[in-house]
Each structure stands twice: as structure tokens, then as C-alpha cells.
Amino acid sequence: MATPTLQVALDLLELDRAVEIADEAVRGGADWIEVGTPLIKSEGMQAVRTLRERFPGHEIVADMKIADTGAIEVEMAAKSGAGVVCILADADDAVIVEAVRSARKYGVRLMADLINVADPVDRSRELAALGVDYINAHVGIDQQMIGRSSLDLLRRLAGETGIPIAVAGGLDAETASEAVAAGASVVIVGGNIVKAADVTGAARRVREAIDRPEIRPREEESRDAAIRRLFEAVSAPNVTDGMHRKGAMAGVVSICGRVKAVGRAVTVRTLAGDWAKPVEAIDVAGPGDVLVVSNDGGTSVAPWGELATHSAKNRGIAGVVIDGAVRDVDDIREMKFPVFATATVPNAGDPKGLGEINTEIACCGQEVRPGDWIVADESGVVVVPRERAYEVARRAMEVRKNEERIREEIRRGRTLSEVSELLKWEKRH
Numbered sequence: 392m393a394t395p396t397l398q399v400a401l402d403l404l405e406l407d408r409a410v411e412i413a414d415e416a417v418r419g420g421a422d423w424i425e426v427g428t429p430l431i432k433s434e435g436m437q438a439v440r441t442l443r444e445r446f447p448g449h450e451i452v453a454d455m456k457i458a459d460t461g462a463i464e465v466e467m468a469a470k471s472g473a474g475v476v477c478i479l480a481d482a483d484d485a486v487i488v489e490a491v492r493s494a495r496k497y498g499v500r501l502m503a504d505l506i507n508v509a510d511p512v513d514r515s516r517e518l519a520a521l522g523v524d525y526i527n528a529h530v531g532i533d534q535q536m537i538g539r540s541s542l543d544l545l546r547r548l549a550g551e552t553g554i555p556i557a558v559a560g561g562l563d564a565e566t567a568s569e570a571v572a573a574g575a576s577v578v579i580v581g582g583n584i585v586k587a588a589d590v591t592g593a594a595r596r597v598r599e600a601i602d603r604p605e606i607r608p609r610e611e612e613s614r615d616a617a618i619r620r621l622f623e624a625v626s627a628p629n630v631t632d633g634m635h636r637k638g639a640m641a642g643v644v645s646i647c648g649r650v651k652a653v654g655r656a657v658t659v660r661t662l663a664g665d666w667a668k669p670v671e672a673i674d675v676a677g678p679g680d681v682l683v684v685s686n687d688g689g690t691s692v693a694p695w696g697e698l699a700t701h702s703a704k705n706r707g708i709a710g711v712v713i714d715g716a717v718r719d720v721d722d723i724r725e726m727k728f729p730v731f732a733t734a735t736v737p738n739a740g741d742p743k744g745l746g747e748i749n750t751e752i753a754c755c756g757q758e759v760r761p762g763d764w765i766v767a768d769e770s771g772v773v774v775v776p777r778e779r780a781y782e783v784a785r786r787a788m789e790v791r792k793n794e795e796r797i798r799e800e801i802r803r804g805r806t807l808s809e810v811s812e813l814l815k816w817e818k819r820h
């Protein structure tokens with residue numbers, strides 16, 4: 392088997408950062424340098440020219456995602472220095488034929504990207520017959536967030552096309568190695584290299600893994616387990632960033648400082664100070680759940696205190712969020728149990744039994760339904776609608792990864808404004 396090619400995908404907005412990251416990736420063993428679609432949209436063909444000049448010994452791939460005007464776009468990329476140009480596999484045959492003619496004329500190769508193609512096996516055969524040089528079994532970034540897998544797509548194509556297969560979409564060292572074992576000759580890795588603080592180390596791990604391809608037995612993980620694992624690995628701010636800055640409760644803080652609660656909501660509606668339903672909900676909730684109590688916003692009487700906390704902790708409940716006050720704060724702190732509240736007050740109310748358990752509630756400005764996910768830490772509490780939980784958890788992890796590289800660049804001496812080119816990206820009115 393020929394040595395697999397490692398293509399690093401520079402899906403960035405800033406050319407200077409892209410050059411620096413490409414340099415680090417090449418030192419880790421990347422062969423081909425992909426000028427990612429976001430970089431092309433942000434910087435134009437200048438990005439291709441610059442990378443061509445800076446990396447004379449490496450193939451430059453222009454991820455143009457061509458949908459129309461096949462000849463012109465291939466010509467532009469070729470004249471700027473690309474050796475491989477990417478076209479959408481679901482572009483009309485008229486576009487593909489024109490792109491192939493242009494690619495032959497300018498001496499570049501065409502890679503067809505299967506993103507969103509309904510019948511990838513049939514389409515790949517057609518594209519090979521039309522003269523495309525590589526098929527890219529690609530699952531796009533938004534599709535990855537809802538759980539689609541590039542390895543599954545690749546496995547459907549293996550042995551079917553007669554031309555080399557590239558693979559892209561959320562690959563890391565482990566899945567890249569499996570991809571080569573499954574027949575890929577070009578492995579494309581974006582986020583898991585370019586967002587790493589140590590880009591060279593990340594590229595090297597992928598390089599070593601693809602040079603020793605193997606299929607490892609994988610433990611099946613349920614959706615709920617994956618959601619919990621991801622939410623436990625990110626912060627509440629990462630989660631709201633992953634939801635376009637939505638989902639954060641207002642005015643609620645951690646009573647115990649540095650604690651974290653992740654779990655599905657068991658909701659409670661009660662009236663100010665009536666502690667019957669919150670305490671009954673402890674018996675309704677299971678291990679790993681989070682009690683979310685709407686206390687009618689009352690802060691002068693506490694519906695929650697130390698004994699309830701003790702009981703919730705014994706039951707394995709992950710945390711409690713209250714749109715209202717708590718008491719016995721010193722004892723709760725000693726237990727280090729995640730309690731989030733809007734106030735503290737020493738007096739309790741009475742257990743009258745008003746309210747209900749597990750109905751839709753409003754808590755600190757957010758709608759919460761039973762089964763929605765709660766991620767709470769020292770920064771505050773975020774609610775994630777249950778039907779979007781997997782996607783949001785994946786996006787929150789991407790936010791976290793992205794910050795790793797930015798943090799590293801700040802550590803090296805740049806300002807945050809410089810790293811993110813804030814002035815350039817201010818909204819124009």
C-alpha cells in the first residue's frame with residue numbers, strides 16, 4: 392500500500408494565522424496544505440498564492456467547493472498555485488465536464504466533494520467516468536454536529552470507484568488510522584489539527600496513526616452517554632457559545648463556588664417558600680438528574696436547605712437550580728453539592744404541597760421542560776433543549792477546541808483583538 396497523504400485543512404479566516412499553523416502542521420508531517428473554504432471566502436485567491444509561495448515543496452489544495460462556472464473557478468485556483476481543486480460532487484454534470492476540461496488545460500487535479508450527495512456510490516462512479524481525479528468522502532462540519540460519520544460514508548465507497556479516495560470530516564488520529572485501513576489514500580484533517588494548542592504535536596499524532604493503519608474495536612456509546620461526556624468536558628460558557636449565545640439563565644449563581652452540574656432536568660413548580668414539591672421531586676429524580684425549581688421568583692423564604700441537599704446527594708442527583716433563595720449555605724458548602732440559586736435567606740417556608748413536578752416551567756428567564764439538559768458551573772446555568780442536546784454538546788466541544796489555539800496564540804504575545812482580527816470583522820452598517 393502506498394504511503395497515505397495527510398492533508399491539513401486550514402479552515403480559518405485569517406491568512407497570517409493560516410500560514411503559521413500550516414508551518415507547524417508541516418513540521419508534524421502534513422503533506423498537502425488545503426486552503427479551506429472559509430479562508431478562501433475571507434481572503435480570496437491571495438490565500439492560495441501566499442501558501443503556494445510559502446510552501447514550495449507541498450501540494451496546495453484549493454477547497455473551492457465549486458457549484459457553477461467550473462472552468463473559471465478551476466482556472467483561478469490553478470493560476471494562483473493550487474495543484475488540486477475541489478468541486479462539489481452534486482454540481483451538475485455540465486459544471487463537472489467544464490471543470491475537468493479546465494483542470495486538464497491548466498495541469499491540476501480535481502477532487503469531488505461528496506458532501507450532501509444522496510447516492511454517493513453511484514455518483515462516485517459517474518464522477519470517475521467524467522474524469523474527476525479523487526473522490527472525497529466528506530461529511531461537513533454541520534453534519535458532524537448532528538452525528539453523521541465520514542468513516543461510514545467511506546466504508547460504503549471502498550472498492551467502488553476505481554479512483555483514489557480522500558476522506559474528511561471530524562477525523563482525529565484514531566479515526567484517520569481507521570480511514571486508511573478502510574481504503575482512503577488521502578486523509579484530510581481540519582479542526583483536530585488546526586485548533587490544537589500544539590499543532591505540530593497534533594499533526595504528528597495523525598501522521599504516525601495513518602502510517603500504521605488499523606481498525607480498533609470501538610465501544611458503543613449511547614447518545615445520552617455521549618451528551619453527558621461532552622457536557623462534562625466543556626464549560627457553561629462553551630455551551631451558550633455553541634447555541635449562538637442563547638440558553639443562559641439570568642441572576643442565578645453557584646452557592647458552593649467551584650462545582651459543576653450536568654444532567655437532565657426534573658422540573659418543579661412551587662410557590663414562594665413552599666418546600667413540599669422540591670423535596671418530593673428528590674424521590675422522582677434519578678441519579679444524574681438536575682432539579683430545576685421555579686419558586687415564583689420569591690427570595691424572602693427558602694424552599695431548599697441543608698437536609699434537602701443531603702437527601703439529594705444521597706440519591707445521586709447531579710445538582711439543584713432554584714429561581715429563589717436557599718438557606719443553610721455553610722452546610723451546603725461543606726457538602727460541596729452543586730446548588731445554584733438567586734439568593735440566600737435564613738428562613739424556610741412551610742410544606743403546603745402547592746405546585747407540580749415535571750411540567751414545563753420558566754426559571755430565571757429560560758423555559759425548561761422535563762428532560763432538557765442543564766449545564767451549570769461557576770459562570771452560571773445554561774438550559775439546552777433536549778432535542779438539540781447532542782448537536783449543542785458537539786458544538787460546545789468545537790468552541791472549546793477553538794479556544795485552545797487562540798489561548799496559545801495569546802500566550803505567545805498577541806492580543807485577543809489581533810488574533811481574531813476584531814476591527815476587520817466588526818459589523819458594517
Ligand SMILES: O=C(CO)[C@H](O)[C@H](O)COP(=O)(O)O
Binds near residue numbers: 583
Ligand atoms: O471542508 C471542510 C468543511 O466543509 C473541512 O475542511 C473538512 O471537513 C475537514 O475539517 P474537519 O476535520 O474539521 O472536519
